[in-house]
Amino acid sequence: MEKLTRYIIKRVLLAVLTVFIICALTFFLMHAIPGGPFNREKALSATTIAALNARYNLDKPLPEQFLIYVRELLKGDFGVSLKNGREIGTIIKESFPISAKLGLLAVTVALTCGTVFGCLAALTRNRLPDRLIVFFSTLFTAVPSFIFATLLLLVFSIQLGWVPVWSATSHSYILPVIALAAYPMAYTTRLAKTSMLDALDQDYIRTARAKGVHRWKIIFKHALRNSLIPVITYAGPEIAYIITGSMVIETVFTVGGIGSQFVLAITNRDYTMIMATTIFLASLMVIANLICDLLYKAVDPRIQYD
Amino acid sequence: MDIKYDANGMPKKSPLSMQIDLSKFDKATDEEKRQQDVMSQSTTFFRDGMKRLMKNPLAVISMILLVVIIVTIIVVPMIVPYGYSEILSVNGRRDKGAKNMPPFTYSEMEQEYIANGGTRFPHIFGTDEQSRDYFVRVIYGTRVSLAVGFFASIIVLLIGMIYGSISGYMGGRVDLIMMRIVDIIYSLPDMLMVILLSVVFKETIKLPAGSALSALGPNMISLFIVFGLLYWVGMARLIRGQILSIKENDYVLAAKAIGAKSGRIIRRHILPNCISVIIISTALQIPSAIFTESYLSFIGLGVQAPMPSLGSLANYAREGLQSYPYKLVFPALMICLIVLSLNLLGDGMRDAFDPKLKR
Numbered sequence: 219m220e221k222l223t224r225y226i227i228k229r230v231l232l233a234v235l236t237v238f239i240i241c242a243l244t245f246f247l248m249h250a251i252p253g254g255p256f257n258r259e260k261a262l263s264a265t266t267i268a269a270l271n272a273r274y275n276l277d278k279p280l281p282e283q284f285l286i287y288v289r290e291l292l293k294g295d296f297g298v299s300l301k302n303g304r305e306i307g308t309i310i311k312e313s314f315p316i317s318a319k320l321g322l323l324a325v326t327v328a329l330t331c332g333t334v335f336g337c338l339a340a341l342t343r344n345r346l347p348d349r350l351i352v353f354f355s356t357l358f359t360a361v362p363s364f365i366f367a368t369l370l371l372l373v374f375s376i377q378l379g380w381v382p383v384w385s386a387t388s389h390s391y392i393l394p395v396i397a398l399a400a401y402p403m404a405y406t407t408r409l410a411k412t413s414m415l416d417a418l419d420q421d422y423i424r425t426a427r428a429k430g431v432h433r434w435k436i437i438f439k440h441a442l443r444n445s446l447i448p449v450i451t452y453a454g455p456e457i458a459y460i461i462t463g464s465m466v467i468e469t470v471f472t473v474g475g476i477g478s479q480f481v482l483a484i485t486n487r488d489y490t491m492i493m494a495t496t497i498f499l500a501s502l503m504v505i506a507n508l509i510c511d512l513l514y515k516a517v518d519p520r521i522q523y524d
Numbered sequence: 525m526d527i528k529y530d531a532n533g534m535p536k537k538s539p540l541s542m543q544i545d546l547s548k549f550d551k552a553t554d555e556e557k558r559q560q561d562v563m564s565q566s567t568t569f570f571r572d573g574m575k576r577l578m579k580n581p582l583a584v585i586s587m588i589l590l591v592v593i594i595v596t597i598i599v600v601p602m603i604v605p606y607g608y609s610e611i612l613s614v615n616g617r618r619d620k621g622a623k624n625m626p627p628f629t630y631s632e633m634e635q636e637y638i639a640n641g642g643t644r645f646p647h648i649f650g651t652d653e654q655s656r657d658y659f660v661r662v663i664y665g666t667r668v669s670l671a672v673g674f675f676a677s678i679i680v681l682l683i684g685m686i687y688g689s690i691s692g693y694m695g696g697r698v699d700l701i702m703m704r705i706v707d708i709i710y711s712l713p714d715m716l717m718v719i720l721l722s723v724v725f726k727e728t729i730k731l732p733a734g735s736a737l738s739a740l741g742p743n744m745i746s747l748f749i750v751f752g753l754l755y756w757v758g759m760a761r762l763i764r765g766q767i768l769s770i771k772e773n774d775y776v777l778a779a780k781a782i783g784a785k786s787g788r789i790i791r792r793h794i795l796p797n798c799i800s801v802i803i804i805s806t807a808l809q810i811p812s813a814i815f816t817e818s819y820l821s822f823i824g825l826g827v828q829a830p831m832p833s834l835g836s837l838a839n840y841a842r843e844g845l846q847s848y849p850y851k852l853v854f855p856a857l858m859i860c861l862i863v864l865s866l867n868l869l870g871d872g873m874r875d876a877f878d879p880k881l882k883r
Contacts, residue, residue, distance in 0.1 A: 231712065233711070235708065236708060239708065239712070240744075243717070243720070248720075248723075248724065252728065356758075357860075357862075359867065360811075360863040361856070361860055362815055362822075362835070362856075364818075364822045364842075365838055365852070368842050369852075386851070461713075462715040462819075463821065466819065466822055470842075481823045484719065484723060484825065486826055491721070492723060496720050499713070499716055500713045500717075503716070
């Protein structure tokens with residue numbers, strides 16, 4: 219048990235260090251870009267700029283500015299958007315719930331459908347269902363998500379009109395979720411299939427079969443449990459994929475989530491916004507990865523703590 | 525001392541000697557001798573793997589497809605008389621009617637020109653919204669995308685191999701420190717860092733004008749730098765793990781015991797066992813680099829404007845999608861074909877070259 223505690227402490231410390239490194243990298247990289255925030259087409263007077271610089275602490279040396287920035291971040295203050303002057307904290311508070319719902323739905327769909335399809339493929343090995351599943355999962359890993367999303371939008375929303383286009387009044391999550399979940403689902407399917415085949419090949423399965431245990435009981439009680447471990451391991455990278463993938467999907471479907479805000483900030487060169495969103499999303503990924511790692515160790519007692 | 529011989533002409537042996545008593549052996553018959561004949565050619569690791577690879581129809585098809593694509597992107601720009609950024613013109617006059625033409629059609633000016641006896645190369649994929657030949661643009665886009673994928677993978681391979689093998693060979697404290705660095709880089713969210721670095725490099729990198737690099741634009745250079753900075757960690761981990769586990773194998777110990785030098789051990793025992801893993805993961809890195817490039821193109825951090833890449837072509841095509849769907853279809857299809865065939869070839873190579881999966 220002591221080993222487990224030490225492992226948890228080590229992982230948490232590494233996560234905190236990672237978040238700090240991300241903050242520092244983001245801050246100093248963004249400040250390496252030439253030109254201050256007050257560079258306008260119409261030049262401001264020198265005294266105005268000096269006053270503005272003093273107001274936003276821009277006259278202090280860079281390391282001190284960084285410390286001030288981190289202190290404000292810890293208070294939950296992300297600063298102000300350069301383009302529309304709104305509090306970035308408010309923008310995140312408004313847009314994040316939509317993205318979180320979309321992302322959680324996509325993770326759930328990808329994991330459950332992926333596992334089901336993977337097991338189905340393993341159990342019907344080399345027969346028609348297996349062939350079909352392998353075909354589609356290979357295909358889906360070869361299509362960039364924005365092309366797939368664009369095709370979905372064109373066919374089902376615009377041509378056939380089955381699903382309403384995302385607007386202020388109608389929030390239809392189905393197409394964005396499908397587009398977002400397609401790649402991780404295909405990957406999970408392949409993973410679940412190999413690990414299920416592996417599990418079915420083990421000695422304990424043969425023993426159970428020799429003892430006359432029912433086929434379905436073998437599959438659910440013995441094989442499935444053990445084949446789920448690699449699928450759980452993939453959950454961390456999957457969440458990271460879905461967070462970055464959501465930027466594209468939200469932009470294509472014009473969903474006003476945090477991902478599309480990020481893309482918008484890049485197009486507008488809204489540096490404070492880029493900085494804040496990067497730090498927010500990156501920290502989210504690090505935390506998600508940490509939780510997945512700890513869960514994984516809890517699920518599989520065979521894992522070594524190193 | 526004189527030696528005594530027995531009936532077989534062998535020196536008489538002492539009763540405790542281990543010397544072979546020939547009288548207890550028969551001479552081999554001809555049939556028995558034939559059993560020693562080499563029935564099949566001795567095969568190398570590479571040839572053995574290739575033989576198995578050739579039996580995998582999907583891998584063979586992917587390989588043929590890739591060769592066809594590569595030959596096409598080399599040959600086509602020599603045949604087709606249009607440039608990738610060339611705005612179509614007839615007899616030196618700008619062809620204003622040649623915007624957004626469907627595949628295999630000619631504009632009015634071109635039809636007039638042909639009717640007057642001139643010859644015009646057909647626009648196989650039509651033209652884009654700036655009257656440029658779309659076929660040539662797709663071909664150049666494929667060139668750029670493949671080159672980006674290939675060079676990014678080579679950068680990853682080189683850095684990862686050097687770092688990983690040093691870490692694996694040295695072991696001990698050096699290994700520990702080097703792997704902690706890798707752990708930290710590994711835990712950074714790579715895609716976000718790619719975007720961040722691209723944003724910064726886009727503003728800070730100044731390229732010498734007129735070079736091949738400046739045609740690609742600062743975004744692609746930053747993509748390479750980012751790959752060199754971030755993506756090598758996976759490769760370094762993989763190679764370190766390979767070397768660590770192979771180092772412990774009994775055949776390495778056996779080779780050491782019979783006095784093989786470390787150079788020979790590396791060449792004959794360690795490399796053949798991990799080269800397949802290295803090649804395969806490099807092959808699988810190319811599609812991921814192509815994906816990354818198309819992703820960056822989508823958020824506006826792709827190649828510099830007149831230069832096309834498959835990702836940026838597909839992204840531009842989204843705008844007039846309902847009117848000109850074929851403009852999305854061609855680059856999208858090309859990305860799918862390349863990624864699919866590289867994935868299938870990589871999988872096939874893993875099955876063929878990974879000795880542990882040998883059936």
